[in-house]
Amino acid sequence: MRLIYRMALRLSLALIPLIAIWAAVFYFTVADQINDEADDSLEDYSELIMIRVLGNRQLPPLNDGSNNSYSITPVSAEYANEHPDIEYYDAEVYIPEKRETEPARIMTTIFQDSEGRFYELKVSTPTFEKDDLQKAILSLIVALYLLLLPIIIGLTVGIYNQSLKPLYALLNWLDGYKPGKSHTPVPNDTDIKEFNKLNVAAQKAVERSEQFHERQKQFIGNASHELQTPLAVLGNRMEWMLNSMNLNEEQMGEIMKMKRTLSSIVRLNKTLLLLTKIENNQFPDSNRFDIVPMIEEQKELYDEIYAHKELDCRVTLPTKFEVTMNDSLASVLLDNLIKNAYIHTADKGSIAITLENGTLKVSNDGVAPLDGEHIFDRFYRNSGKEGSTGLGLALVKAVTECYSLDLRYEFKEKRHVFSVTLPENETKEN
Amino acid sequence: MLKWYLMIILSFVMKTSAADQERRISFDNLPSMAQTFVTDNFPSQKVAIAKAEGYLWNTTYTVMLTNGNKLTFDKDGKWQKIACSYKNMPLSIIPQYITTNIAKQHPEAHIREISRDEKNFYVKLNDGTMLSFSKQNN
Numbered sequence: 001m002r003l004i005y006r007m008a009l010r011l012s013l014a015l016i017p018l019i020a021i022w023a024a025v026f027y028f029t030v031a032d033q034i035n036d037e038a039d040d041s042l043e044d045y046s047e048l049i050m051i052r053v054l055g056n057r058q059l060p061p062l063n064d065g066s067n068n069s070y071s072i073t074p075v076s077a078e079y080a081n082e083h084p085d086i087e088y089y090d091a092e093v094y095i096p097e098k099r100e101t102e103p104a105r106i107m108t109t110i111f112q113d114s115e116g117r118f119y120e121l122k123v124s125t126p127t128f129e130k131d132d133l134q135k136a137i138l139s140l141i142v143a144l145y146l147l148l149l150p151i152i153i154g155l156t157v158g159i160y161n162q163s164l165k166p167l168y169a170l171l172n173w174l175d176g177y178k179p180g181k182s183h184t185p186v187p188n189d190t191d192i193k194e195f196n197k198l199n200v201a202a203q204k205a206v207e208r209s210e211q212f213h214e215r216q217k218q219f220i221g222n223a224s225h226e227l228q229t230p231l232a233v234l235g236n237r238m239e240w241m242l243n244s245m246n247l248n249e250e251q252m253g254e255i256m257k258m259k260r261t262l263s264s265i266v267r268l269n270k271t272l273l274l275l276t277k278i279e280n281n282q283f284p285d286s287n288r289f290d291i292v293p294m295i296e297e298q299k300e301l302y303d304e305i306y307a308h309k310e311l312d313c314r315v316t317l318p319t320k321f322e323v324t325m326n327d328s329l330a331s332v333l334l335d336n337l338i339k340n341a342y343i344h345t346a347d348k349g350s351i352a353i354t355l356e357n358g359t360l361k362v363s364n365d366g367v368a369p370l371d372g373e374h375i376f377d378r379f380y381r382n383s384g385k386e387g388s389t390g391l392g393l394a395l396v397k398a399v400t401e402c403y404s405l406d407l408r409y410e411f412k413e414k415r416h417v418f419s420v421t422l423p424e425n426e427t428k429e430n
Numbered sequence: 431m432l433k434w435y436l437m438i439i440l441s442f443v444m445k446t447s448a449a450d451q452e453r454r455i456s457f458d459n460l461p462s463m464a465q466t467f468v469t470d471n472f473p474s475q476k477v478a479i480a481k482a483e484g485y486l487w488n489t490t491y492t493v494m495l496t497n498g499n500k501l502t503f504d505k506d507g508k509w510q511k512i513a514c515s516y517k518n519m520p521l522s523i524i525p526q527y528i529t530t531n532i533a534k535q536h537p538e539a540h541i542r543e544i545s546r547d548e549k550n551f552y553v554k555l556n557d558g559t560m561l562s563f564s565k566q567n568n
Contacts, residue, residue: 036450039450039451040450043452047492047494047500050478050479050494051494051498051500051515052498054478054494054495054496054497054498055497055498055515055516084454085453085454086451086452086453086454086481088451109454109479110454110479111478111479111494112476112477112478112479112496113478113496114475114476114496114497116476
């Protein structure tokens with residue numbers, strides 16, 4: 001899951017209850033304040049009446065125009081003892097002028113006068129306004145809550161996207177990075193320390209890896225080059241031994257075997273050299289030429305060489321197909337693909353070579369699929385076949401990488417299928 | 431600020447709206463300073479009702495005497511306000527310099543209410559005049 005969705009989810013999960021709690025706390029606090037105000041006005045009213053009673057003054061009308069009302073009843077001492085507290089409660093009160101019963105809040109106090117007589121004073125004030133007010137506040141809080149949540153989450157997502165742009169730039173660059181190919185430097189125009197560090201580290205890692213790659217290529221190239229001389233010397237000495245020394249049959253036989261082994265080492269070395277040359281872009285010249293005759297020539301050549309296997313090879317080619325690449329490299333490419341097909345098909349099997357839609361397909365009968373991940377690696381071979389260096393497909397891969405061609409292996413309907421797109425047009429060499 | 435927050439939390443811990451409601455108490459439950467004040471200055475009066483409001487440091491006490499006087503005390507029992515609607519303010523409560531001043535400036539009026547804070551006394555006269563006196567004798 002993308003980071004932003006996870007963040008938004010976690011944020012929602014945390015905020016929804018938290019803000020709900022806040023909203024509830026807020027609502028109840030406000031509701032309490034409203035109730036307190038009502039009670040305060042009752043307390044004031046009650047004191048006012050009490051002072052008037054105690055001073056034997058004229059009492060206010062029992063029911064003033066604002067629908068506040070009061071009542072005073074003398075009570076006994078026992079009653080006063082039974083009801084020691086000041087009480088606040090809600091009740092329905094009948095308002096004579098309106099001839100209606102309405103919800104009101106009532107406060108009861110018991111006090112005594114100078115003669116020790118007890119009175120119960122009840123004051124009441126209507127509460128429907130208070131209730132309306134509370135309902136209004138409740139709906140406002142709910143609306144605010146419903147509005148606030150998406151705003152907060154939206155804001156967070158927006159800020160996140162804005163702040164993490166450099167991270168995504170780096171991720172994009174990583175997507176496009178292919179080891180061994182040249183690349184643009186890591187984008188680093190941010191002034192955020194963490195991303196700076198990350199980008200610099202990525203750049204250094206890439207450079208180190210590139211350098212290592214380079215050194216390795218050079219090493220192989222140098223090693224193969226150095227090997228050529230001693231191998232040649234060895235071959236010459238063996239020749240000389242065969243020609244100049246008086247050897248018996250057995251000894252000559254042994255030296256011939258040694259020569260054969262030496263040849264395969266020489267061949268291997270030559271192929272390695274070729275491979276490094278290709279990887280080092282030492283075949284930069286491209287020509288435009290028709291590849292079809294080259295394919296046909298090779299097919300005929302291998303038909304002859306492997307005639308004893310009685311293979312059936314079919315070609316489906318257009319009359320002409322022009323490509324732009326180095327002709328030696330083209331030859332190496334075709335050679336290795338086609339030769340592989342001939343070598344690795346069992347006797348009396350079939351091979352097919354087709355060129356359609358700019359894609360060359362070489363397929364041959366097979367028993368079990370090869371490991372598509374590794375067959376293009378150097379020295380990977382399924383079985384040690386005579387004459388196989390294990391580098392054939394590695395060469396093919398090197399050529400296709402030179403021209404950024406698409407190279408694939410599939411095992412379909414019991415056939416190994418190798419497909420390569422051919423460079424019709426000028427391709428970017430790297 | 432902290433007091434305010436604590437009040438909010440307290441008012442949840444108790445019944446809603448109960449924080450601001452008055453509760454009736456007996457005279458003996460008043461702080462002793464308040465009791466002494468009442469017996470000293472209003473010896474002949476009975477208590478009509480004694481009430482408390484708020485909790486802890488926010489407590490205030492109200493005493494209504496049977497002659498209609500209303501006395502308000504803070505949490506320690508120091509008087510905050512004395513209101514006498516019926517011309518019966520005991521002069522023993524009022525500092526000398528204030529009574530002298532009023533006798534001079536407002537000879538016909540009598541004091542309905544006196545209250546005080548850290549710095550000043552505030553006096554309301556029956557003709558509606560409001561006066562304030564700083565606490566140092568001046």
